[in-house]
Amino acid sequence: MVVLNKIYTRGGDKGETALGNGDRVAKYSLRVAAYGTSDELNSVIGVARLHSEGDMDAALMRIQNDLFDLGADLCRPDMTKDAEAEYPPLRMIDAQVDRLEVEIDAMNANLAPLRSFVLPGGSALAAHLHVCRTVARRAERLAVELSGVEEVNVSAIRYLNRLSDWFFVASRVANDNGAADVLWVPGANR
Template sequence: MVVLNKIYTKTGDDGETALGNGARVAKHSMRVTAYGTTDELNSVVGLARLHAEGVTDTRLSLIQNDLFDLGADLCRPDMEKDADAEYPPLRIVSSQVDRLEAEIDEMNSGLKPLRSFILPGGSALSAYLHQCRTVARRAERLTVELATMESVNPAAVKYLNRLSDWFFVAARVANDNGTADVLWVPGANR
């Protein structure tokens, strides 16, 4: 259980922060950058939810919770020590990836195939979902980079990969099932 009764602790004033296992690292470390970007993504999802309703809002709520799970996963290195931990660390699991895939398939089933790349925009919700997509891709790139240096849960990388696809398809749905997508016209302004 999390208890936050004091918001500032002054323990980060020297440029370091604590990971989930208690280890102190520089605030600019790749691990902190990766999970910090998932936190940024969660904020953008919150903005998208201002324009979402019904099933889309419900699904975005689940994604926000998943992103906290992902942050908890990424802030806890040493996966090989999970079994020995006093409290088992929270890790992204394959069922979370599977849920995204099922939702992508369901949303995509009502869309016509793309014959052009699309530009971010159309409705406000679609524009925010495209912003979510690009921040998710950045979080994925940073997490993949982290995985070249330290242990990272492979399901976390898969989750981020599917999540950006989820945002892309959801953005098309938000644009009147793709009929209001803004199409790219190559070389239109030459």
């Protein structure tokens, strides 16, 4: 159980922060950037949820919870020491990726195939979901970059990759199942 009774600790006043295993690193470290961007994504989803309801809102809430799991995973380096930890570290699992795939397929089943790229926009919810998509892509790029220098849970990277796809398809659903998509017209303004 997490207890947060004091919000500031002064521990980061010199530009360092603690990882999930207690190690201290620079706040600009690649690992902090990766899980910080997943936190940013979570906040952007919170704004998108102001425009969602029903099944879409419930799915976005599940994703927000998953992103806390993802942050817990990414803030905990050295997976080889998981068995030695006092508390088992929370790691992303393939079932979370699988759930996104099932949801993507279900949403996509009701959409007409695209014949052009989609410009971000349309409804307010769709526009916000496009912002979510791009932040998810940035979080993925940072996690992949981190995996080039440190061990990263492969399921975490797969989740981020699938999540940006989820946001794209969800944005089309939010645009009247694609009927209100804003399509790119190549060279339209030449």
